[in-house]
Amino acid sequence: MTRVISISPTIRHEGKSGLVLDVDEKGIVTRGDWVGLSPVRGIERFCTGKKMHQVPKIASRTCGICPVPHVLAGVGAMEASIGCEVPKDALLLRRIIHSASRLSVHALHAFMVLPDLYYPGTDTRINPYSPEPRARAIADRIQRIREIGQDCVQIAGGEAIHPGNPRVGGMYRNISPQAKTKLFDLAKEGNVLAHEHLDCMLALIRDFSRREWVEIGGARVPVPKNLGYHNQGYLATDPLYGTSSLEEHPSFDLARYAEVSPEHWYRGPGEVTYGDPTYPGGGTLPEGTAFDPAREMCPAVPIYDGQPVEVGAAARLRRFSNFDEKGTIGQLVARQMECIPAVTELEDCIDRLNPAGAVRAGTLPPGDGKPGWAANEAPRGTLVHITRVKDRKVRFFKMIVPTSWNMPTAGLALAGSPWQLAEFVIRGYDPCISCASH
């Protein structure tokens, strides 16, 4: 007999979302709907008519974890629409803040999943807030990595959260030689820590993947080997940075993308038939609670070739580095693995940056309404901003956000897992619901 369980709100990710799960008599999910509940702020709509310089700054406020991708996709889209090339050193500064932010965001996600993981070889869960030395060693390192990442964004981008330095046509200012040296020292320290962090996280994730069961709400829940598997395909435009319609052969095809309303992928109204008060954090929603995912879902659903796809670290490594591990474990591993190329790219770009180089394009064309888009490989996957700029004003603005791609995909990936692990599966996507809703 099928029971319907709903976990809402879900925790340890950005924003607000809920899960509606059909569950068989063994507790295995037969259908999952992951519903984004962060209210729509309507950024695309209210940016229409505003100046091209303002819109990327507004778009940045979509999300404070990944403001860097939104700023960069924003200015990139404006530049693509007006047809403006940015100077080399400006691009290097952008790559510096991009890679530094990826490093710190991935490290933050490690913090989010630590409480799901166990000390290897034990049945003791990790509490990153605990004062005991084992926990402190892991958590302090993550904090230092995040500090380093944010300091780098702050120096090269003007601010760690909502960087002010990027502008249409390049950057407002280059950095001083003194700042370049400081960045280098930070990156070097980050490199060592990122390697230690990766070793540590891989050991924890591997240990988890070997476990037969995990303890949730006092019960032993079996861990399937194919946790989080799906057949939806993967999308990524670049291992590191992104692409845009300014390029001769962009690695993203706008023609294959479409956006549909949630009704196409989400279930209709119903009600919860089973509540489990022992589920951690106050239990699941009580029996009789009404839901309507297709209507409650705030984000629209982007599809590629007619289907939801997965984007993010695993998708990038799969497409560009022959990574073939699937499911939740694959996502966790891929994300932490990406810290290393991020920090390497960071060092490389700092090295190549000329602090005396120009960082602003000469004159900016006002734009004639031609469409332009830029994709940025945000920590959570492919982020695309599309725009049409005419006379320096934004006439059309659209954001396709990584978590929007991932939400329907992750819903499908829930099938086959014990319902108690559903939150762990969606956490594998490092969701950002504020980004998804925007």
Place this chain on the structure above:
Amino acid sequence: MGAELGKYKSCVSARSTDKEVLKYAQDGGIVTSLFGYALDTGIIDGAIVAANKEFYAKYPSKCIQDSSNLDMIEPWRPIPAIVNTKAELLAAAGTKYNISPNIALLKEATRSFGLDKIGIVGTPCQMQAVRKAQLYPVGMRDVGASIALAVGIFCMENFPYQSILQLVEDHAAMKLESVKKMEIGKGKFWVYGKRGQVVQLPLKVTHKYEQPGCHVCLDYVANLGDISTGSVGSPDGWSTIFVRSKIGEAVWAKAIADGVFETQPIEKVKPGLELVTKLANEKITKNKNTLEARKTFGVGKALRNPYI
């Protein structure tokens, strides 16, 4: 009143022992030498100062740079800049009697300039801004902890650029380009020309040109600086120094031990603290009255009082 000079640990009259600095300096070369010393010894790794047009021509990347102020680069208009060497310090020395928004560079100093230990010089109101940013960092992430040495300069009032233009070019009948030095002292506004001309204007003439915001200012000797300095109280070529905070005390003691300054006890010099106290009292009393008047400025309506 009694509190007009703020809290301080010691007060002396001092001047730099560096002849080159004294050549460029307004008074005793205190700010230039102190920052030079702090840079040499690693107390700071850069300082925010008020530079000028010539400095901007030489070191554009060290100045505030946004398209809004590029057409404001005129003679005797201060341009906030970040200096890292003695040569740059010397290039920026000297008082400019109009508004220099030094705090505008405070955050940027920790960003694209990459400073960890900032030195900053400014008027009393700018010292207040620094301290407020440290205690209430609104949009000032990581800035507070990076401030290593704040040097305040005495300030009776300031002028907008247009005022200085009018005072110098109309009242003193001198082209701004040909001015070597300006000074307010002994009850006069002095303008010294590069060709040796000296013009003095009675302060009475300057009053209507003051920036109105200065009329609610209750701080004369930079009460919130780590170290405060100014000309009043000491003989020509010397400065009066208040050493106020622990940081200020440590830096000052080291600088004295290293022979950066020569000092005389303030009690021994003329006109000494008596005049400083008198002027401080005058400023504070006058401006308190202005503040008071704002309470009943309208009919049944007040103007805002930022101190409450």
